[in-house]
Amino acid sequence: KQEVTQIPAALSVPEGENLVLNCSFTDSAIYNLQWFRQDPGKGLTSLLLIQSSQREQTSGRLNASLDKSSGRSTLYIAASQPGDSATYLCAVPSNAGGTSYGKLTFGQGTILTVHP
Amino acid sequence: NAGVTQTPKFRILKIGQSMTLQCTQDMNHNYMYWYRQDPGMGLKLIYYSVGAGITDKGEVPNGYNVSRSTTEDFPLRLELAAPSQTSVYFCASSPWGTDTGELFFGEGSRLTVL
Numbered sequence: 001k002q003e004v005t006q007i008p009a010a011l012s013v014p015e016g017e018n019l020v021l022n023c024s025f026t027d028s029a030i031y032n033l034q035w036f037r038q039d040p041g042k043g044l045t046s047l048l049l050i051q052s053s054q055r056e057q058t059s060g061r062l063n064a065s066l067d068k069s070s071g072r073s074t075l076y077i078a079a080s081q082p083g084d085s086a087t088y089l090c091a092v093p094s095n096a097g098g099t100s101y102g103k104l105t106f107g108q109g110t111i112l113t114v115h116p
Numbered sequence: 117n118a119g120v121t122q123t124p125k126f127r128i129l130k131i132g133q134s135m136t137l138q139c140t141q142d143m144n145h146n147y148m149y150w151y152r153q154d155p156g157m158g159l160k161l162i163y164y165s166v167g168a169g170i171t172d173k174g175e176v177p178n179g180y181n182v183s184r185s186t187t188e189d190f191p192l193r194l195e196l197a198a199p200s201q202t203s204v205y206f207c208a209s210s211p212w213g214t215d216t217g218e219l220f221f222g223e224g225s226r227l228t229v230l
Contacts, residue, residue, distance in 0.1 A: 004158065101172075
C-alpha cells in the first residue's frame with residue numbers, strides 16, 4: 001500500500017526566504033507526482049505535475065524535483081511572499097505500477113506561513 | 117467557467133440523519149472522485165467513477181453511497197450519519213483519469229455530525 005509522508009508538518013519563515021518542502025513515498029513505481037496548494041476553507045489547486053520520466057518541473061518561483069529511486073520529492077519556493085501562506089500537499093497515484101484511474105494517495109500536508 | 121461545484125458548503129446533521137452532498141462539473145470530465153479530509157490529515161478517497169453508470173469504492177467507503185447517472189453529476193449519499201463522518205468533503209474531476217492527468221477540485225463541503 002502506497003504511503004506518503006510530508007516533512008515538516010508546519011513551517012514559518014520571514015518574507016523573502018527560500019524554502020524547501022519535502023515529500024516521501026513508499027512505493028517508487030509511480031507514474032507521476034503532484035503538488036497541490038490549499039488555502040484555508042478552499043479546495044485544492046494543482047501547482048505542478050511531474051511525470052516519472054522527468055526529474056523536475058518549474059512554474060514561476062516554484063520548482064519541484066522528483067527522485068523515484070529514493071522515493072522523494074521536494075518543492076522549492078524561491079523568494080517567499082506572504083501570499084504563499086497555505087497548506088501544500090503532495091500526492092501520487094494510489095496503485096503504483098498499475099492503473100490508478102486518477103486515484104491519488106495524499107500526504108498530510110505542510111502548513112506554510114510567510115510573515116512580513 | 118464554473119469548474120467543479122459542490123453544495124452545500126456547510127451542513128450540520130444529527131446522528132442518524134441522512135443527506136446528499138451534490139457535485140457537478142461542467143468540463144465534460146469522465147472521471148470523478150469524492151475525498152474526505154480530516155484535520156491535520158491528507159485526503160482519503162471515498163468513491164470514484166470512471167464514467168456515467170460506473171462507480172467503485174475507494175479507501176474509506178463505509179457509510180457512504182454514490183451514483184453517476186450523468187457525466188456532470190456525482191452525488192455522495194450519507195446514510196445514518198455518525199460523528200466519525202464529521203469532515204470536509206471534496207469532489208474532484210479529471211479529464212483523463214489516467215496516471216498522467218491533473219485533478220480539479222471543488223471548494224469543499226464542511227459537514228458536522230452532532
